[in-house]
Amino acid sequence: MKKILALLLCLSMTVSVLAGCGGSNAPAEMPAADTTAESEEPAAEVEAPAEEASGEKTDVLVWLFSADNMQSYVDSGFVDRVNAAFPEYNVKVEVISGTAADMETQYNAAKMSGAVPDAMYVALTTFASFGTRGEWLKLDDYMNGWEGMDDVMESTLNMCKLSDGYYGIGMAPAPSVFVYRTDMFEAAGLDPEAPPTNWEELADYAQKLTIKDAQGNITQGGLDIPSIDTYLNVMAPFMRMNGALVVDEAAQEPLLTDPKVIDTLEYIYDLYSKGVSLPHDWQKAETVPFLNGTSAMSFMNLDQYVKLIKEKEELKDVVRLASPVGNEAVASFCGYRMMTIPADSKNPDAAWDVIDFIMSKEEMQIRVENQGVIPVRESLTPVYESLNPEIGDKVMETVAVGKGAFIVPWVSTLYKYYGPAHEAIMQGVKTPAEAMEEAQQSILAEIG
Amino acid sequence: MSKKKINQDRVGYVMIAPYYIFMIVFILLPILINIFLSFTDYNLNTMTFVGLKNYTRMLQDPILKRSIVNTLLYSVVTLVLNMGLGLLISILVLRTGKALGVIRTIVFLPYVISMASASMIWLWIYEPGYGLLNSIITFFGGVSQDWVYDVELAMGCIILVTVWKFVGYNMVIYTSGIMNVPAQLYEAAMIDGANVWRQFQYITWPMLRPITFFLMITGFINNFNVFEQVSILTGGGPVNSTTTLMHQIYIRGFVDYQFGYASAITVLMMIVVSIVTALNFRYGSQGQNTDLS
Numbered sequence: 001m002k003k004i005l006a007l008l009l010c011l012s013m014t015v016s017v018l019a020g021c022g023g024s025n026a027p028a029e030m031p032a033a034d035t036t037a038e039s040e041e042p043a044a045e046v047e048a049p050a051e052e053a054s055g056e057k058t059d060v061l062v063w064l065f066s067a068d069n070m071q072s073y074v075d076s077g078f079v080d081r082v083n084a085a086f087p088e089y090n091v092k093v094e095v096i097s098g099t100a101a102d103m104e105t106q107y108n109a110a111k112m113s114g115a116v117p118d119a120m121y122v123a124l125t126t127f128a129s130f131g132t133r134g135e136w137l138k139l140d141d142y143m144n145g146w147e148g149m150d151d152v153m154e155s156t157l158n159m160c161k162l163s164d165g166y167y168g169i170g171m172a173p174a175p176s177v178f179v180y181r182t183d184m185f186e187a188a189g190l191d192p193e194a195p196p197t198n199w200e201e202l203a204d205y206a207q208k209l210t211i212k213d214a215q216g217n218i219t220q221g222g223l224d225i226p227s228i229d230t231y232l233n234v235m236a237p238f239m240r241m242n243g244a245l246v247v248d249e250a251a252q253e254p255l256l257t258d259p260k261v262i263d264t265l266e267y268i269y270d271l272y273s274k275g276v277s278l279p280h281d282w283q284k285a286e287t288v289p290f291l292n293g294t295s296a297m298s299f300m301n302l303d304q305y306v307k308l309i310k311e312k313e314e315l316k317d318v319v320r321l322a323s324p325v326g327n328e329a330v331a332s333f334c335g336y337r338m339m340t341i342p343a344d345s346k347n348p349d350a351a352w353d354v355i356d357f358i359m360s361k362e363e364m365q366i367r368v369e370n371q372g373v374i375p376v377r378e379s380l381t382p383v384y385e386s387l388n389p390e391i392g393d394k395v396m397e398t399v400a401v402g403k404g405a406f407i408v409p410w411v412s413t414l415y416k417y418y419g420p421a422h423e424a425i426m427q428g429v430k431t432p433a434e435a436m437e438e439a440q441q442s443i444l445a446e447i448g
Numbered sequence: 449m450s451k452k453k454i455n456q457d458r459v460g461y462v463m464i465a466p467y468y469i470f471m472i473v474f475i476l477l478p479i480l481i482n483i484f485l486s487f488t489d490y491n492l493n494t495m496t497f498v499g500l501k502n503y504t505r506m507l508q509d510p511i512l513k514r515s516i517v518n519t520l521l522y523s524v525v526t527l528v529l530n531m532g533l534g535l536l537i538s539i540l541v542l543r544t545g546k547a548l549g550v551i552r553t554i555v556f557l558p559y560v561i562s563m564a565s566a567s568m569i570w571l572w573i574y575e576p577g578y579g580l581l582n583s584i585i586t587f588f589g590g591v592s593q594d595w596v597y598d599v600e601l602a603m604g605c606i607i608l609v610t611v612w613k614f615v616g617y618n619m620v621i622y623t624s625g626i627m628n629v630p631a632q633l634y635e636a637a638m639i640d641g642a643n644v645w646r647q648f649q650y651i652t653w654p655m656l657r658p659i660t661f662f663l664m665i666t667g668f669i670n671n672f673n674v675f676e677q678v679s680i681l682t683g684g685g686p687v688n689s690t691t692t693l694m695h696q697i698y699i700r701g702f703v704d705y706q707f708g709y710a711s712a713i714t715v716l717m718m719i720v721v722s723i724v725t726a727l728n729f730r731y732g733s734q735g736q737n738t739d740l741s
Contacts, residue, residue, distance in 0.1 A: 133491055133492075215591050216591065280576075
């Protein structure tokens with residue numbers, strides 16, 4: 001009897017182990033807020049064939065991530081509206097919490113388990129890096145007849161292209177704005193109504209705004225210059241201000257040894273070595289001096305500015321947005337969030353219908369009015385500016401001259417070699433010319 | 449062999465089957481898949497067989513070479529500090545008597561914090577502008593440092609975090625080992641006139657060899673897998689001064705989507721860890737047969 005019991009126990013344990021290893025038709029588990037028209041439905045039904053899941057209706061799974069107050073937008077009744085507009089579809093939305101990188105991880109997991117969404121909201125970096133490895137469906141056939149083509153900003157449409165056509169549609173710009181502290185300007189004897197507009201003024205102001213103690217320790221930085229800027233969020237706009245391309249996207253070629261790139265980095269290093277900035281990593285908000293109140297000027301994500309003002313109301317009258325700075329040209333960083341259709345989508349036509357609905361003027365106006373999202377339709381620009389009288393014009397100026405991640409298949413290779421090269425310059429280990437030459441050669445060697 | 453013996457064996461095999469199935473599916477199979485992937489160019493979409501290309505590429509990859517040097521440096525320094533300080537603190541704690549529990553708890557406390565949380569705490573401590581460390585230094589009139597942003601200091605900062613977190617674990621293991629040394633050995637040594645150092649040299653240290661061996665093996669493997677503190681505190685910088693093998697595997701796999709190359713680095717790492725572990729078993733376990741009779 002004991003033997004039989006032992007055998008049964010072992011068998012049950014073996015079966016449970018094997019069950020754990022086996023494939024499953026259930027969708028990948030995600031830390032997501034699942035907002036569906038019929039949220040009481042079991043999650044497994046999301047993956048079920050359309051006819052089985054909801055009669056004649058076609059299931060359309062949409063992934064959004066929590067940037068741009070998307071959770072609030074979804075909660076405002078988006079799912080009901082889209083399902084009412086398309087009675088033949090059963091649209092389900094999942095808002096993935098976390099960053100764009102978390103979204104990438106979730107997508108990879110979903111792809112491995114064959115459960116990719118039909119439409120997906122992604123950051124520009126994800127759009128570029130995933131798009132160049134064939135993850136997105138080409139949208140030219142859909143976009144050629146789309147009514148929004150005449151209204152959506154040209155700069156937005158340019159961001160939606162990969163090598164041979166449209167693979168996404170820009171839904172919300174994510175600009176990096178130039179911010180400054182009026183109280184620190186006044187304390188330094190500078191006019192808070194006249195922030196710097198060119199490199200000469202920027203360098204002059206940065207030095208005047210810097211405060212050091214008797215030992216030479218920086219107690220207030222004049223301008224945030226990141227010692228770590230792996231993704232060129234701050235440096236690429238500076239290079240473009242100086243007339244450099246940085247990357248020739250048409251020829252698919254890095255241009256880090258362009259004299260204008262070197263000049264830019266010499267200008268930046270000259271300022272940094274004068275001690276106008278505390279060292280920090282631009283990607284880590286908790287290290288950015290301006291956000292910690294220890295710097296007078298900075299370039300930061302609009303989201304970070306909005307969050308700062310929301311958390312510290314006393315800064316509302318002190319922190320201001322300025323127009324983008326220029327040298328040979330005016331330039332800024334402007335990321336984008338895009339809607340894409342994964343190449344493995346089971347219902348691409350239905351997915352496009354949902355994207356069309358999301359991009360409609362009415363829905364975009366809801367996001368502009370309720371979630372504070374920047375519109376990409378020119379017809380809604382006045383609405384945004386009237387709703388944001390203090391910052392609206394500066395934000396739109398920044399978007400107009402903004403450019404985000406470089407759309408090349410080897411963008412991660414660019415970051416991998418530019419990042420350490422930038423750090424070597426800031427550490428004084430290499431000159432800008434040496435560091436850029438080495439980075440350029442390493443990139444060329446790797447991309448072939 | 450009798451029928452009864454064969455039946456007993458069958459029951460035994462069935463009883464150990466769940467563990468072995470688990471091990472095959474979750475350890476052996478992934479290792480074999482990883483070795484297979486190391487001969488391919490796989491990016492989640494397409495897979496091409498490339499032979500030994502990933503391995504030859506490793507020979508010409510300056511960042512990988514830097515990561516190997518960094519990993520070895522980190523592993524050895526951290527191991528020596530963790531074990532040395534762990535042993536020292538355990539001896540000092542045992543000699544303090546009454547405060548044993550309190551000190552042991554304080555030193556052990558960081559071990560129960562997750563490495564991600566610990567790294568975030570230290571990120572704040574190292575922050576150049578308002579961080580705790582620079583605040584203390586400037587309070588006493590010193591010059592603040594850039595810590596994790598300084599190419600000369602960054603690796604030391606990471607090692608310090610690891611030592612802070614794991615020294616308590618080493619201390620606890622050593623303390624239990626020292627407490628298990630038979631008291632009569634010390635009594636006999638004292639009668640023979642041996643001082644404290646001689647007692648440590650000829651009794652404590654030889655008796656702790658099995659524990660030291662255990663801590664060395666597990667510590668080395670743990671150190672070789674260092675990732676979280678690198679990712680959170682420095683991201684491998686500045687100028688790749690803190691990038692490690694595990695960090696490179698992550699970057700190549702999940703940032704560059706070069707899973708074939710990442711798998712090849714994993715194979716290299718597996719070989720290195722296996723060799724060091726084998727050497728430790730061969731030479732590190734000598735002297736475990738201390739005769740107490």
